[in-house]
Amino acid sequence: MNSSTASSSSTTNTTSATDAATLRERRILSSKLYFEVPPSKVPVIYSTSYNIAFLGIEKLHPFDSSKWGRICCFLVSEGYLEKDCIVEPLEASKDDLLVVHSESYLASLKSSLNVSIIVEVPPVALLPNCLVQQKVLFPFRKQVGGTILAAKLAKERGWAINVGGGFHHCSGEKGGGFCAYADISLCIHYAFVRLHISRVMIIDLDAHQGNGHEMDFSHDGRVYILDMYNPEIYPLDFEARRYIDQKVEVVSGTTTSSYLRKLDEALEVAGQAFDPELVVYNAGTDILDGDSLGRLKISPSGVTNRDEKVFSFARERKIPLVMLTSGGYMKSSARVIADSIANLSKKGLIDMKNCSGNM
Numbered sequence: 609m610n611s612s613t614a615s616s617s618s619t620t621n622t623t624s625a626t627d628a629a630t631l632r633e634r635r636i637l638s639s640k641l642y643f644e645v646p647p648s649k650v651p652v653i654y655s656t657s658y659n660i661a662f663l664g665i666e667k668l669h670p671f672d673s674s675k676w677g678r679i680c681c682f683l684v685s686e687g688y689l690e691k692d693c694i695v696e697p698l699e700a701s702k703d704d705l706l707v708v709h710s711e712s713y714l715a716s717l718k719s720s721l722n723v724s725i726i727v728e729v730p731p732v733a734l735l736p737n738c739l740v741q742q743k744v745l746f747p748f749r750k751q752v753g754g755t756i757l758a759a760k761l762a763k764e765r766g767w768a769i770n771v772g773g774g775f776h777h778c779s780g781e782k783g784g785g786f787c788a789y790a791d792i793s794l795c796i797h798y799a800f801v802r803l804h805i806s807r808v809m810i811i812d813l814d815a816h817q818g819n820g821h822e823m824d825f826s827h828d829g830r831v832y833i834l835d836m837y838n839p840e841i842y843p844l845d846f847e848a849r850r851y852i853d854q855k856v857e858v859v860s861g862t863t864t865s866s867y868l869r870k871l872d873e874a875l876e877v878a879g880q881a882f883d884p885e886l887v888v889y890n891a892g893t894d895i896l897d898g899d900s901l902g903r904l905k906i907s908p909s910g911v912t913n914r915d916e917k918v919f920s921f922a923r924e925r926k927i928p929l930v931m932l933t934s935g936g937y938m939k940s941s942a943r944v945i946a947d948s949i950a951n952l953s954k955k956g957l958i959d960m961k962n963c964s965g966n967m
């Protein structure tokens with residue numbers, strides 16, 4: 609990379625770091641993911657291609673892999689959202705993904721075995737990779753495109769919901785826990801460059817620790833991470849825990865009232881510690897009572913309360929807010945998420961009716 613024979617290794621490192629930063633910026637600036645969204649749309653992002661369902665494979669994972677579509681169906685059929693007002697994102701291209709991921713990581717997804725380990729569905733290992741790309745990774749890349757676009761819409765409209773995304777276990781170098789692409793890290797890097805934002809707060813309220821974005825922003829003072837998670841379950845990533853700015857551990861069996869009290873305190877502390885220009889809210893519903901992975905005991909109305917608290921936090925401070933649905937794949941999750949989004953609308957925290965835009 610550097611033809612100067614006299615340069616010391618530290619100079620070489622600095623030069624290659626600058627080259628990498630320039631390349632990243634060039635990729636972000638030439639991306640098609642940030643397209644103009646007409647005022648006739650509301651900042652709710654979704655595509656039918658988000659859903660993973662083929663050959664019955666989806667039944668092998670303890671997941672409702674069509675929850676994203678069901679959330680929108682509930683909202684549309686109950687009159688909260690017009691189908692034509694939903695924003696369809698583009699698929700993140702290889703160049704888009706290279707903003708955060710290495711070539712070698714993306715190449716590793718060409719092995720069906722590797723993908724099967726990341727998505728935790730062993731039979732995926734037996735499928736030809738072209739089928740894995742089309743049926744598993746393409747839906748994920750659409751969701752990544754949605755998360756990235758959500759930040760642009762949030763800056764314009766005050767808020768945006770990607771009815772998908774929130775793959776918080778994936779970092780630039782490593783996937784896992786059903787997360788193949790680091791959509792949160794990507795979204796934030798795009799916001800740095802395209803939205804001229806330099807302070808981002810991640811509020812990660814999925815039951816699991818968000819080790820992916822924690823590793824990616826481990827030494828980046830522009831990102832403040834509030835992570836409320838069950839410390840007794842996956843991913844038990846003790847290195848990544850060191851990079852959480854505000855760690856709130858909620859042990860197995862935590863009930864709704866105690867959970868919400870801890871959240872109130874955490875938001876209070878976060879609001880005093882950091883003044884963000886964008887909030888990325890990872891709103892996993894695996895905190896629900898009965899979720900065998902999350903092991904917490906939060907009621908459906910507790911989830912509604914939680915989401916309302918985070919939206920109030922950002923909206924009162926006029927901070928653009930991106931919400932991602934993340935983990936939580938019980939059959940009941942879609943219903944709970946739709947009810948919570950409907951509540952945000954009823955409380956005036958979001959406006960999904962105004963199809964003519966509210967800029």
Ligand SMILES: [Zn+2]
Pocket residue numbers: 814815816892894935936
């Ligand atoms: Zn989770």
